[in-house]
Amino acid sequence: MQVTDTRTAEPLRRGRPGYDQRGILQVAVAAFNEHGYDATSIGMLAERLGLSKSAIYHHVASKDELLALALDEALDGLEGALRAVEEAPGTAADRLALVLREAVLVLADRLPYVTLLLRVRGNTEVERAALQRRRAFDHAVAALVAEARDEGALRADADPAVVARLLFGMINSLTEWYDPAGALTPDDLADTILALALRTPA
């Protein structure tokens, strides 16, 4: 909950050991995304970190806490995007386009964390709590889609909840292939998606 939500892009701490919690988290989330959370053992994390297993427990109380920290990072970002949009002026269609764009930017900025979030199934208390926050976010977007539809800005023949899910299905699928280091910028990507889905270029 007290996650540092200002993205201080630190220059990759020290030479090798001497980790802090964020450093551990970064490596852990990468491993979780490669192998899946359950398939990633503390031993595997220790290997990647160049540490012993027990050293990890100096930084976090459990494997579960690593997951909780990662999911907070993703959810804080998405909820921030929603708050920014709620205060924005314009039609519902404008605000819908804005929240989609913001979501793409958050996803690109916090890609590993959001990737992990989207794979959570609700096995543990931590996962269920994250799913609940995610559902609240989804509902807020669906409400925005409904508003835009009532404005006449969207086809009226499709269920807004379905449209919202499809739109976010498209955006969320970015976690499967998007490479922030590649040539495609998050802004261009958002343009493509908005053009494809809402025929609203830029």
Place this chain on the structure above:
Amino acid sequence: MQVTDTRTAEPLRRGRPGYDQRGILQVAVAAFNEHGYDATSIGMLAERLGLSKSAIYHHVASKDELLALALDEALDGLEGALRAVEEAPGTAADRLALVLREAVLVLADRLPYVTLLLRVRGNTEVERAALQRRRAFDHAVAALVAEARDEGALRADADPAVVARLLFGMINSLTEWYDPAGALTPDDLADTILALALRTPA
């Protein structure tokens, strides 16, 4: 590999015990999707089946084989859709629309199997083999998108590979929420998706 690919919708075998391999598989895949493959133990399957753990090993050699059988079921369906489209007449845009529609139908028809396929990360040999088949499918669709673009049927300013990924991102996201028992038929769903993504109703 020798999976029965004609969907014989059997009326749910016998009263309770006396399972065959397909019956085991059905229950296993449901559990894998609820809890994740790794988080699902043989013990949990045994409980759901009302069997002992060891009884399961009479039907399959390993937990891994259950996964392999399930992934074949999904991939056989998708590859079948692709073959059907390759033989179809019409423009590339027509064939693209057709393969998207067929993919939605396969996904709805074999929902649990496709759901499982989309979550595979490549941890084991079985998973890597499945991912390779899936990539071949994705490439074939991307080629179709490129063809349609060259025909002038699609916006030319976006990378066809990106468009293909976004289109399938949308379709694949169905596994997150679509309920085949609900009011929305697979055909209506395909209509909505094609309208949203290709502005080609029906």
Place this chain on the structure above:
DNA sequence: GTCTATATTGAGATAGAC
């Protein structure tokens, strides 16, 4: 086709020294 053992491995986590 199913059962009751049981073998064996690897997991998450802790104790306590450096």
Place this chain on the structure above:
DNA sequence: GTCTATCTCAATATAGAC
């Protein structure tokens, strides 16, 4: 902040009887 050693438990899979 990290280590070695260890505890404890649950997992996959097997053996062999019914």
